[in-house]
Amino acid sequence: MGKSQKKRLMRRHNPMRVPDSHLPKGLESAAESSAKKEAIPPIMQKMESPDSSERKWACVAASNLIQNDPSTRRLLQGKNVVGSLITRLSDSEEEVWIEAAGALRNLGIDGGYDICAEMYNKNILAPLKAFVPKISSALSHFINSPKSLPENARRVVYEFAENVITIFWCLSETSNKALNAINAMDLVPFLMSFLGARDQLPTATVTAAAQSLYVLTDDNWPAIDAVRSNVAYTSCLLDIVRMNEQSNEASDDRFVMLYVLCCGILGNISPLPPPSTASYLDVSKDIIFPRLQPVISSISLDVAVQQVQELVAHQAKEPPEIDKLSLKHVPKSDHKSPTELEFEKVENRLRTVQLALEILTGAYATLPDPVTGAEPDEDDGEAVKGGDGDMADVTMDDAMDLDRSSRPVTGNLHASLSLPALVRPLLALIQPTALSFPPPSAPSCHPPTTSALSAIHVSAFECLNNVFLSLAAHPHSELYADDSTGQTIWSEIWTSLSKIGVDIATGQEQKRAIWEVAVGVLWGVGKIWKGKLVPTEEHVRILMSVCGASTDSPIQVKCIGALECLAQHPSSIDANRVISSYLLDMLPTSTSPSPRGIEPLIQAVSALIDIYSDERLPYDVNFREGRFEERLAQGVEGIRKAVRAINRKSETDLRLRGEEVRDNLTAFIKYRKELLF
Structure with missing residues (x-):
């Protein structure tokens, strides 16, 4: 049973802020669903205009059309808007390349991996690399001579820096090729300079740098080593994390995101290196758990949904932004109405919670297992994959760890001595809302909120998976004896799953992601309170259905x-x-192999041995009356063949697990037959 972890190449659960999977494929269908398709030809035409004011207008217009509109985004992409905007990054006019960067930033955030891959393939890193020293020089000048330029001129540079850094962040999540190219640019000193000057820079710009640094230090040793090698960097990160939470800054939603990101960066680079005075810290225990639990407890999803619904109703009374576009009236690409700013605040709070959940999930994934002396395999972190994000890979070696719970426990047990305090907020965050999974017939009134909500549900299930796996691996008698707690947790998980349902329509792929993580949570809870949970016909049927x-x-x-x-x-x-x-029914017979794969077969055999290991239990009557020992005996030879077929070199752990179960089965059949005499 595997722990949920961040997947190395796809960290965001939903790489599209505004998903388009609910739309039919093809540009023709996108044209049919776009209300702004008539605006696209003049935008693309003016993108190549000899008049710089028209080129600037085109970049701004494209940026405005992209946001929250997947069908129009598809149409623009079909017209090579990415290539045109990258060309504009080398424009002779400063205002043009500033606006082009803003449009590309919006594309990267809203459009996801495919668009980011297109950016990389069209060599966006070349102009971006040239911007880095220019931005560094400008910021250094502002910091040393704060009154040398008016505030509005400095703000333009800050916003441009934020856009460039955000593009780096998006590209870092795209592919190994893009990540390696960014590693070669040695961006860590550049990004850390923003965090070091945080008191003199806008929080949004500093947060963008922290976001990019968080992604770069996620299982990426060049960046991890670069941060760890400079004591000033770790001290800076700790200073941000340790800031007084009662300060005015700490109450700002943007600062909370920065604070959470720095916790995540510290988690990525832990253990902290000497000679830092903080090298003694257990980052998970001393920083991540105590500081991020309040973050995930701070939000009510139902209240957030109510706010969004009220904002949608208010926005319906405002004129569309596209109607305001003209060459004489060119809003900035980052211009937002008061309503849009309120939308952004709600979304930022949701995304901050999602990020905190992701970091907590990773922290629980690295808690010591009951196995000592084993080096983790490089691919062990490839777990959770869902929706467009991520689901736990379970190996039979992981499954054995749960079954070996009687072994001496070593390592850090602070999470296993009792039910962790974050379980309660996690159970609240898995409960779907009215906007979590809208049906295709009634699309979301605000897709970014739906995207964030569904990602939170997945992340909360992943975190619960790791919490209960850690608890199951380190059994605690007091927790097992608390029947009511186990039943309450079990019921709340099923309440969430019943609301989500098993019918998964186009555009609701996150439902599948949840189910694939949730069955692991159910297994973990079941292991802790084994024999205490009353099975219902519906729950048994659903688990069989999901398995089948x-x-x-x-x-x-x-x-x-x-x-x-x-x-x-x-x-x-x-x-x-x-x-x-x-x-x-999963067992092989003398005439036919198992209908399941080798891992499910081994788990089924192990389960049957475990279930009927005590013949004194009331339900053992089923074993005797059903003559199960005969059915098991018929499958022995088929199981032996299946185990022998496992590659001993490439699947060593699975082969050892299979041999162990095979031998246990032979001994179990012999034992049960002896009871008959």
Whole structure:
């Protein structure tokens, strides 16, 4: 059973801020759903105009059309707006390349990986690289001579720096090629200079630098080493994290994002290196857990949704921004109405919570396992993949860790001694809202909010997965004895899942991401309170359905694990019979192989041994009356063949696990047959 972790190349759960998966494929369908398609030809025409004012207008107009409008974004992309805007980054007029950078920033954030890949392939890094020393020089001049330029001129530079840095962030998440190219630019000193001068710069610009640095230090050793090698950098990050939370700055939503990002960067580079005086800190225990729990507890999703719905109603009374566009009236590409600024505040709060959840998930993923002396495999961090983001890969070696819970426990146990305080806010964050999963027939009234909400639900489930996996790996008798807590948690998880439903329509791909993580959460809870959770017919049916519908072995393993735990409720004899029959159907026979893959097969065999290891339990009547020992015996040879087929070199852990289960099965059958005499 695997811990959910950030996937190295796709960290954001929804790489599109404004998803377009609900739209039919093709430019023709995008044209049919776009209300602004008539504005596109003049924009693309003026992008190449000899008149700089027209080129600037085109960049601003493209930037405004991109936001919150996936169909129009598709049409612009089909007209090579990316290539045209990258060309404008080398424009002879400063105002033009400033506006082009703003439009490309919006494309990168709203459009996701495909557009970012297109930017990289069209060599956007060449002009961006040239901007870095210019921005550094300008900022150094402003800081040393703050009155040398008027505030509005400095603001233009700050906003331009923010746009360029944000593009670096988006590109860093695109591919290994883009990440390696950015590593070669050695951006860490450039980015850290913004954090070091945070008192003299706008919070938004500093936060963009922190966001880019957070992504660059995520499983990326060139950047990690660059930060760790400079004591001043770690001291700067700690100073931000340790700022008095009661200060005026700390109450600003943008500062909270900066604060959370710095916690994440410290987590990425931990352990902190000597000779820093903070090298003794346990970053997870001393920084991440105590400081991020209040962040995820600070928001009510239902209140946020209500605010958005009220803003949508208010915005409907305002004239569309496109109607204001003319060569005589050119709003800045970053211009936002008061309503749009309120939308942005709500979205920023939601994204901050999502980020905090992601960092907490990673912290729990690195808590010590009960296995000592083993070096982590480089690919162990490739877990959670969902929606466009991320789901836990479960290996049989992970599954064995849960079954070895009787071994001596070592390492940091602060998360396993009792139910962590963050479980309660996590359970609140998995509950869907009215805007979380709108049906295709009634699209979201504000897609960015829907994107953020669904990402929060996925992230909260991932964090719960790691919390309960850590607890299950380090059993605690007091927690196991607390039946009411286990039943409450189990019920709240199923309440969320029942609202989400198993019907997944186009545009609702995050539902699938949730289910694939949630079955792991159910398994973890089931392991902790094994034998205490009363199985219902509906829950058993759904777990079987998810297992049967999935072609992914790790998901099937988690479903089987959850079913195994439910089957061990002593008095639920009927549920035990249904589950055991389901597991027995996965076994091979003398004439046919298993209908499942090798990992689910091994897990099913292990589950059956575990369920019927105590013949004194009431439900053992099913084993005796159903003559299960005969069915198990019929599958022994098929299981042996399946285990022998596992590659000993490339799948060492799975092979060892299979051999262990095979031997256990042989001994178990012998033991059960001896009971008959």
